Amino acid sequence: QVQLQESGPGLVKSSKTLSLTCSVSGGSISNYYWNWIRQSPGKGLEWIGYIYPSGTTNYNPSLNNRVTISLDTSTNQVSLKLTSVTATDTAVYYCARQDTYCAGSGCFDMFDYWGQGTLVTVSS
Amino acid sequence: SSELTQDPAVSVALGQTVRITCQGDSLRSYFEGWYQQRPGQAPALVISGINHRPSGIPDRFSGSSSGNTASLTITGAQAEDEAEYYCSSRDSSGNLFWVFGGGTKLTVL
Numbered sequence: 001q002v003q004l005q006e007s008g009p010g011l012v013k014s015s016k017t018l019s020l021t022c023s024v025s026g027g028s029i030s031n032y033y034w035n036w037i038r039q040s041p042g043k044g045l046e047w048i049g050y051i052y053p054s055g056t057t058n059y060n061p062s063l064n065n066r067v068t069i070s071l072d073t074s075t076n077q078v079s080l081k082l083t084s085v086t087a088t089d090t091a092v093y094y095c096a097r098q099d100t101y102c103a104g105s106g107c108f109d110m111f112d113y114w115g116q117g118t119l120v121t122v123s124s
Numbered sequence: 125s126s127e128l129t130q131d132p133a134v135s136v137a138l139g140q141t142v143r144i145t146c147q148g149d150s151l152r153s154y155f156e157g158w159y160q161q162r163p164g165q166a167p168a169l170v171i172s173g174i175n176h177r178p179s180g181i182p183d184r185f186s187g188s189s190s191g192n193t194a195s196l197t198i199t200g201a202q203a204e205d206e207a208e209y210y211c212s213s214r215d216s217s218g219n220l221f222w223v224f225g226g227g228t229k230l231t232v233l
Contacts, residue, residue, distance in 0.1 A: 035222070037222075044210065044224060044225070044226045044227045045159075045167065045210055045224040045227070046224070047223065050222075058219070058221065061221070094166055094167075101173060101176055103173065103176060105173065106173070108155070108157060108172050108173030108174075108176070109156050110156060110157050110169050110173075110178075111159070111212075112169055112172075114166040114167060114168070116165075116166055117166050
C-alpha cells in the first residue's frame with residue numbers, strides 16, 4: 001500500500017522560504033507525477049505544481065514563480081520550496097500521487113494517493 | 125485560465141438521491157474527476173474521469189458530463205457521505221495546470 005507523509009516546519013516567518021518534504025513508502029516514485037496541493041483554512045483546494053521523475057515540472061502561475069518542486073529517487077522523497085511567503089500562504093499542504101486511468105472514453109488523470117497533510121502557518 | 129463553479133452547499137435526506145454539479149468552459153475539453161473530503165481528512169478520489177469508480181468506492185456514486193457541466197450523483201445517500209466534494213479539471217489554455225472547483229458541502233439530513 002502506497003503511503004505519503006509530509007513533513008517540515010509548522011511555522012515559517014513572513015518573507016522566508018517554506019520547505020516541505022513528502023516521503024513515499026510502499027512503492028517507487030518512478031513513472032508517476034508527484035503533486036503538491038494546498039488548502040487554506042476553511043477554503044478549497046489549490047494546485048501548486050507537479051514533478052515527473054524525468055525532471056519535468058509544471059507550476060501554478062498564480063504563485064508568481066515562487067515555487068520549486070524537486071525529487072530524489074534514491075530516497076523516494078519529493079520536496080517543495082515556496083519563497084517569499086506571506087500570511088496568504090498559510091495552509092494545509094498535501095502531496096499527492098498522480099496516476100492515469102484509460103477507458104474507452106479516453107484517459108483521465110487522478111490523484112489516487114494523498115498524504116494526510118501538514119499545516120504550515122506563516123507568522124509575521 | 126479556467127474556473128470551475130460549484131454550488132457551495134447542498135442537502136439531501138437520508139436514502140435519497142442528490143446531484144452535485146460542476147460548471148466551467150474547460151469541461152468541454154477536460155474533466156478529471158471528483159474528490160470527497162471529510163472534516164479533518166485529506167481528499168479522496170471517488171470518481172475518476174467522467175464515471176469511473178476506484179476500487180472501494182460504493183456504487184451509489186456515479187458521474188456524468190454534458191457540455192460544460194459535470195455531475196456527481198449519489199443514489200441513496202448515507203450519513204457517511206456528508207462531506208465536501210470537489211471537482212477537478214485542467215486549465216483550458218493547454219498548459220495542463222490542474223484546477224479545482226470551489227467545493228460543495230453536502231449535508232445528509
